[in-house]
Amino acid sequence: MTIYDIAQEAGVSASTVSRVINKKKGVNKQNRILVEALLKKYNFEPNASARGLVQQSTKIIGILMSDIRTSHHAEGAYFMEQELKKYGYNCIIINSGFSDSAREESIRTLFSRRVEAIVLVGSTFQSENTKRAIQEYLNGLPVIIENGYINLPNVYGVLADEQNGISDCVRLLHTKGKRHPVFINRGDTPSNNLKILGFQNALKELSVCENPPVLWLDIEKEEWQSSYDATQKLLKDFPDMDSIIYATDFLAHAGIQALKDAGVCIPDQVAVIGVDNSTYARISSPGITSLDNKLEQLSITCADILVKVLQGEKVANKMMLFSDIVEREST
Amino acid sequence: MTIYDIAQEAGVSASTVSRVINKKKGVNKQNRILVEALLKKYNFEPNASARGLVQQSTKIIGILMSDIRTSHHAEGAYFMEQELKKYGYNCIIINSGFSDSAREESIRTLFSRRVEAIVLVGSTFQSENTKRAIQEYLNGLPVIIENGYINLPNVYGVLADEQNGISDCVRLLHTKGKRHPVFINRGDTPSNNLKILGFQNALKELSVCENPPVLWLDIEKEEWQSSYDATQKLLKDFPDMDSIIYATDFLAHAGIQALKDAGVCIPDQVAVIGVDNSTYARISSPGITSLDNKLEQLSITCADILVKVLQGEKVANKMMLFSDIVEREST
């Protein structure tokens, strides 16, 4: 079914049908009513590909992320999709994993779809390889990175200030008398590296410690269990320790369990802080004090920026949202 | 940049460029090499809309779900996307929520995109309204429902046998000497109703009880907390109770916490079973015995069926996967 079929049955030309569909004026009332009736009769929907071709605008946004099963990314995708839908955009979502080649291919795929912009979800896209791919394949197409930034004219970045956020966490622990915090990390990502920086800077600034201890979990091992094991090991290896900041709530959740199983009193003996302010922080017992990195706002801001850019407005390329601490029983 | 630009620079016609792009034979080696070089030089990607238009095939699949933030749905989307990508399909994902009108609109949107098939994720799409929308708007387009079924020639359904699965859970509890199970449910969905049926049937069959107690949580209230509260209330209202089956692991996770906080010994005093075999079951302490409803297989099967249908193969419209119980410490 095409506009020609409708036109024929209505006894008008295709242009008239097109005008009715697009609610343009300059159509006789009789004809308009007639055509509208047929449109409804057949539940006609114009072919978006054809329309995109002639209008040079697909109204599709590409969303690229490593893995949508990460609740973080799923939330990001959700808020973007909801926001963009309001403006008539639909989203093609691609899970690229972490390999550079897969990411490059995904970027090319999205370009071949002639998406009007691409959202990269996660700080791991803040990389030289991605930068190169954007330059080589995207030809100036708007790109926005959630929690990352690449210095190119067509790239926008919205970041959460996790570095200062983690520094605040250290200061919070300090006010509670904690002088021997440890940071447990998993994954060498720009975001995590900033967290570590915030951790170290705050401790130096407080003159608490010159070499703040950071523990890197083995990324090959199962996530929850490796955090659990590392936490228990830490209790033996570093008996002075009085607090732990985990790179994510999920890791902290495992840590809490390990501490409880070891008979450690939380937060009196060891305080715990996570990052993301996620469900895991909320449903843990005791509840986990968590650095809220403003995921929802981040996503919505990305979408809004995107819409503005697509509407031709001028927008700052780089933007930062302040994260804050949500205190629960673990501190 | 179009194939004409490439053609001009190569001194050949657009057809030749098209042939090279599509790796068709019948092109002089010299020309082929020349064109390939230019394609690479400009990182040319053919416009998928234009291609879709002439080939009458967009290579896009629509995925519709209520909310991708539900880990279930995110996983489903992930596996589908990964599987379909292998066959050159990309996915447009729409979060429709639960309202009929939003779902209807989403279905129309996907149709206007001329997706080649639609995946409906979740049993809530097994409804009269969805059926009507499919008939009215989709014009015979293949539809596949994950964990649901609608009796139409173009609709396929892959279901998890949660009903018998829950019956098995009841039997498992029975072998452990549990005679007074309660089912805690949240949400009046086809899937949940089958779980309840399985619960009741098994209890009648075991002649344990004529009116198996089912507790419905208030869907307006916050999910985790409402399950927590209901569980604690249950301990008072129904002191005989010796086991609880929750409609999902997430609810069970809250229940476990409530039981622990009430000083109840798990599983000796009260055994607990959840559904989904999700992360929540795994990270709970004690670990939650859970009915594995085969989400991953369900998703992959959906994708496979879809691919077969699109390739013109004949496939059974309705299919069921067997769920099984993953035992952990809570039973």
Place this chain on the structure above:
DNA sequence: TTGTAGGCGTTATCAG
């Protein structure tokens, strides 16, 4: 107010 004609970028058909 209406219809005709041309074009969006690609592929397929058919002569040459």
Place this chain on the structure above:
DNA sequence: CTGATAACGCCTACAA
């Protein structure tokens, strides 16, 4: 092996 030419479905001048 190659290149016109005509679609695909839609929109938009332009002409009537």
